Amino acid sequence: MINLKQVIFRYKDMTMQFDLHVRPREKVAVVGVSGAGKSTLLNLIAGFELPESGEIWLNGENQTYLEPHQRPVSMLFQENNLFPHLTVEQNIALGLKPGFDLNERERRLVQQAASAVGLDAFLSRKPTALSGGQKQRVALARCLLRDKPILLLDEPFSSLDPELRLEMLDLLDKLCTEKQLTMLMVTHQPNELKGRIDRILTVERGRLL
Numbered sequence: 001m002i003n004l005k006q007v008i009f010r011y012k013d014m015t016m017q018f019d020l021h022v023r024p025r026e027k028v029a030v031v032g033v034s035g036a037g038k039s040t041l042l043n044l045i046a047g048f049e050l051p052e053s054g055e056i057w058l059n060g061e062n063q064t065y066l067e068p069h070q071r072p073v074s075m076l077f078q079e080n081n082l083f084p085h086l087t088v089e090q091n092i093a094l095g096l097k098p099g100f101d102l103n104e105r106e107r108r109l110v111q112q113a114a115s116a117v118g119l120d121a122f123l124s125r126k127p128t129a130l131s132g133g134q135k136q137r138v139a140l141a142r143c144l145l146r147d148k149p150i151l152l153l154d155e156p157f158s159s160l161d162p163e164l165r166l167e168m169l170d171l172l173d174k175l176c177t178e179k180q181l182t183m184l185m186v187t188h189q190p191n192e193l194k195g196r197i198d199r200i201l202t203v204e205r206g207r208l209l
């Protein structure tokens with residue numbers, strides 16, 4: 001599902017090289033110290049960064065130089081996932097298309113995605129009126145609506161307290177299973193993922209151990 005072949009990325013004097021194979025529906029945690037290259041690895045897969053050389057194969061196709069929106073990938077960041085001037089419904093709807101002229105079917109899909117993350121009653125709220133956990137649920141709903149088979153998460157729940165984090169991890173686990181997603185999640189709390197992931201990858205100085 002995800003295949004990185006000698007992917008080289010250079011930033012100033014730091015050279016990173018990633019070789020990686022992730023099977024369909026595999027759930028993988030990515031760990032490593034700050035600055036090791038975890039976010040860069042995800043950004044390369046998502047297409048937010050382009051490699052100097054090497055190949056990135058996703059879903060059986062060489063997608064090394066495709067634009068992010070053309071890739072079978074959605075990505076959830078630690079914060080700033082939402083547009084503050086838009087409602088929850090509009091923020092989620094962006095997973096479907098850029099405008100907000102939704103037809104009946106599209107509106108139902110948005111409602112279903114909101115419902116899947118337990119936010120049916122919050123559709124008309126703005127992000128400022130949501131808790132940290134609710135905001136990440138909105139962002140997750142938008143990812144689901146994009147309906148891409150690969151989900152990348154960069155420390156998605158780090159700013160939440162431990163109890164809420166576990167609640168979000170349970171929700172994520174359920175959604176990954178239902179949608180048969182392949183998941184890569186950067187985390188500083190790999191212990192919390194025990195029983196929820198297939199393996200842990202360690203990034204050290206721009207390489208996967």
Ligand SMILES: Nc1ncnc2c1ncn2[C@@H]1O[C@H](COP(=O)(O)OP(=O)(O)OP(=O)(O)O)[C@@H](O)[C@H]1O
Nearest residue numbers: 011014032033034035036037038039040041186203
């Ligand atoms: N576009 C960029 N702008 C600035 N620095 C970059 C960029 N791309 C990579 N780097 C550098 O590459 C290195 C790896 O950064 P990266 O964000 O991938 O690490 P990380 O393991 O995700 O760290 P953290 O846990 O702190 O988020 C750092 O030294 C970073 O400064």
